[in-house]
Amino acid sequence: MENRKPLAGKVALVAGGTRGAGRGIAVELGAAGATVYVTGRTTRQQQSEYKRPETIEDTAELVTAAGGQGIAVQVDHLVPAQVEQLIQRIDREQGRLDILVNDIWGGENLMEWKKPVWEHTLGNGLHLFHLPVDTHLITAHYALALMIRRPGGLLVEVTDGTAEYNNRNYRLNVFYDLAKTATIRMAWAHAQDLAPHGCSAVAVTPGWMRSEIMLEAFELKEENWRDAIQKEPHFAISETPRYVGRAVAALAADDGKQRWNGQSLSSGQLAKVYGFTDVDGSQPDCWRYLVEVQEAGKPADTTGYR
Structure with a gap:
């Protein structure tokens, strides 16, 4: 009989789970x-x-409604002391960490699309770069030391674009381009350190995702x-955030x-391997479609692509 709760007993941290891909991933892990610790800066008492x-x-x-246990913890992942306290809490309460999802982003309001570096506001660009890079490194520093206590742990670096796609295409803005490419390389680098402990790291990208912000646009x-x-x-x-969550x-x-x-993977690619679908029963393969249809x-x- 198929195990309908294959992650029962597992503990996950979705860093940056307030909305978008992070929320979709947290819900599907649940x-x-x-048990999913959900972190971010925006609470019902305080907005970012x-x-x-x-x-x-x-x-x-x-x-929790999906069938897991959700635990919300306010954390600014740019502040090492807050991340350290978070991991100490997970260790104290659970004694383990099986899944770390680094989905911290926060750069939408800093983007100046299609501007070269000399025209882009420097402060915005540097902050845009540091948000998903420094936070992911800080979180990995503290969290992976807990995860490697047990073999089978998984680190997921959430990014935009596959390594193959990003290596061939400029992502419209040098700061954004570097941030998303760095995240992919980060997963590869962590994979080298995690392998001797029986743990893994991958970079995962959704396709054109219908996040709250995208739908509002x-x-x-x-x-x-x-x-x-x-x-x-x-x-x-396009796809829902639950699709990358299922991946x-x-x-x-x-x-x-x-x-x-160490690999760079996409939601559409993994759907073909594992057989899951988006909430509407389809299997959108955005990155193949983007190259073969839109950019062509x-x-x-979408015939043959979802």
């Missing part, structure tokens, strides 16, 4: 039975500079997201996950 409504408590409650809700196709036909390939949950539950160690100048047509 659905697989994990994002000034958005989503909170870590909301995510933790969604984790189209002035839509998830329920009517397809209306955006009239304005941007290629949006038909991470499948990886975490795989006893043979070490075969992926062909009309939008």
Whole structure:
């Protein structure tokens, strides 16, 4: 009989789980039975500079409702002392850490698209770069020491784009380009250190993801997201945050996950391997579609891509 809770008894930390991919990953880890610590800066009592409504408590409650145990902890992952206290708490309460998801980002409001470095505001660009790089390194420093106590641990570095795609394409802004490429390399580097301990590290990217911020940009809700196709036909390939969540949950539950160690993976690629679908039952393969259809100048047509 298939184990419907393959991550029961496992402990996960989703660093940067307030919204977007982090929330989708946290919920799907919960659905697989994990205890999930959800961290971020925005709580019901205090907002970050994002000034958005989503909170870590909301995510933790969604984790619990999905079948796991969600635990919200306010943490600024740029502050080492706060991260150290978080890991000490997980150790004290659980005595283990099986899954670390580094999804800290926070750069949307700092982006100045299609501007060369000499035109981009320097302060914004440097902060945009340091947010997903320094935070991931700080979190790994403290968290991986706990994770390696048991073999089978998994570190997931969430990024935008696969190594293959990013190596061939400029991501429109030098600071963004470097940040997302550095995250992929970070996963590879951590993989070298984790392998002797029987643990693994991978970089995982969603496709064109219908995050809360993306849907707001189209002035839509998830329920009517397809209306955006009239304005941007290629949006038909988009996916929910739960899709990359299912990718991470499948990886975490795989006893043979070490075969992926150090690799750059996508939600669509992993769906083909593990057989999961997005919430609507489809299997969008965004990065292949992007190259073969959108960038090839062909009309939008997701046939064979979802």
